[in-house]
Amino acid sequence: MSVLDVTTLACVRSGRLLFENLSFTVPRGGALIVTGPNGAGKSSLLRLLAGLLEPAAGTIHRPDRLAYLGHDSALKPDRTLAGELAFWAALDGADTATRNSAASAMALDGLLDLPVRLLSAGQKRRAALARTLAAGATLWLLDEPTVGLDAAACERLATAIAGHRERGGAVVAATHVDLGLAHAATLPLGVGHG
Numbered sequence: 001m002s003v004l005d006v007t008t009l010a011c012v013r014s015g016r017l018l019f020e021n022l023s024f025t026v027p028r029g030g031a032l033i034v035t036g037p038n039g040a041g042k043s044s045l046l047r048l049l050a051g052l053l054e055p056a057a058g059t060i061h062r063p064d065r066l067a068y069l070g071h072d073s074a075l076k077p078d079r080t081l082a083g084e085l086a087f088w089a090a091l092d093g094a095d096t097a098t099r100n101s102a103a104s105a106m107a108l109d110g111l112l113d114l115p116v117r118l119l120s121a122g123q124k125r126r127a128a129l130a131r132t133l134a135a136g137a138t139l140w141l142l143d144e145p146t147v148g149l150d151a152a153a154c155e156r157l158a159t160a161i162a163g164h165r166e167r168g169g170a171v172v173a174a175t176h177v178d179l180g181l182a183h184a185a186t187l188p189l190g191v192g193h194g
């Protein structure tokens with residue numbers, strides 16, 4: 001059974017065709033890595049899959065519950081990290097235990113009382129990933145999830161993704177680096193335009 005089913009998808013941005021006739025499925029437990037040079041349309045594809053952009057053509061069958069991690073962590077600078085995670089958990093319907101376990105999975109326990117403005121770029125990224133983990137979504141859409149992460153955090157992310165897949169979840173990740181995911185399919189997007 002597929003979690004995501006994409007048929008003859010086309011994307012036009014600023015009047016330019018980025019890709020067309022894109023068809024693929026991602027099954028339960030599956031992972032799809034979207035690759036390609038700068039400007040190939042990786043972020044645009046993820047935004048289409050998330051329903052944040054309208055396709056120029058084609059259809060997307062996605063699950064009701066998806067979690068989208070974009071480039072922007074969308075953290076309020078003056079809130080504490082604990083406050084932000086609680087805010088997101090309320091929005092996403094995550095219970096306290098799930099939220100706490102996601103924070104621990106991203107090694108955020110020692111940072112919870114800090115205002116977000118004092119967090120490093122990688123720590124903010126880990127916070128946004130913790131939200132993804134806690135959201136209870138079937139499909140994770142991750143746009144460059146390792147940007148700013150150190151080696152230990154990359155390993156934690158890989159572990160979280162593996163657990164999600166074992167529970168029947170699916171992942172689509174756009175990335176320039178190898179996430180080290182087992183049995184992942186690859187979708188290379190076309191030639192970049194700089």
Ligand SMILES: Nc1ncnc2c1ncn2[C@@H]1O[C@H](COP(=O)(O)OP(=O)(O)OP(=O)(O)O)[C@@H](O)[C@H]1O
Pocket residue numbers: 013014018036037038039040041042043044045193
């Ligand atoms: N907000 C936007 N409005 C209009 N056009 C855009 C917008 N964002 C991106 N584009 C266009 O879409 C093209 C693809 O951008 P996109 O961010 O999807 O590529 P990418 O493969 O994710 O690149 P990168 O590897 O640099 O992140 C860009 O070259 C740009 O021309």
